Amino acid sequence: MPKALHHMPKQLKILNNPHPELRKISENINPKMISRPDFQEFLADMKETMIKKDGAGLAAPQVGHTIRLVVIHHNDKVYFMINPKITKRSWAREIEEEGCLSVLDQKGEIIYGRVERHKKVNCAYLDEKGKAKKISADRIMSRIIQHELDHLDGILFIDKLAK
Numbered sequence: 001m002p003k004a005l006h007h008m009p010k011q012l013k014i015l016n017n018p019h020p021e022l023r024k025i026s027e028n029i030n031p032k033m034i035s036r037p038d039f040q041e042f043l044a045d046m047k048e049t050m051i052k053k054d055g056a057g058l059a060a061p062q063v064g065h066t067i068r069l070v071v072i073h074h075n076d077k078v079y080f081m082i083n084p085k086i087t088k089r090s091w092a093r094e095i096e097e098e099g100c101l102s103v104l105d106q107k108g109e110i111i112y113g114r115v116e117r118h119k120k121v122n123c124a125y126l127d128e129k130g131k132a133k134k135i136s137a138d139r140i141m142s143r144i145i146q147h148e149l150d151h152l153d154g155i156l157f158i159d160k161l162a163k
Contacts (some may be wrong), residue, residue: 059151
């Protein structure tokens with residue numbers, strides 16, 4: 001029996017601001033693509049890159065793919081969100097510190113800044129199996145979702161720094 005080729009997830013190169021790819025609007029993903037082996041490999045590579053870089057999340061544009069895909073790591077759980085959409089935002093907001101794997105200083109260190117975000121958001125998305133999911137997120141998870149989805153619209157947190 002021939003051995004199935006097993007994909008070893010690899011770390012992808014993260015683009016840094018002011019790379020023009022980071023400012024593009026990402027395209028929706030055709031749900032038929034999700035089950036394709038190359039797409040599944042890309043998901044594994046995104047997760048690997050985020051974990052290795054100790055990120056709370058990673059959006060596809062940060063690795064040079066302008067498609068509507070983010071991966072989030074929160075409370076030891078990894079969420080793949082394909083074509084995510086925020087369906088509801090709380091009126092209440094809060095200001096907290098954020099950083100981004102694509103926003104570095106001259107020394108290559110992550111820059112942090114204070115950003116005002118909605119305290120709670122609801123988000124609808126497709127998971128890595130193409131299944132429709134909804135999440136109601138607050139505090140940190142809400143912030144991560146808003147930060148990562150901004151990437152899909154070419155927005156970086158530095159565009160939103162609290163005065």
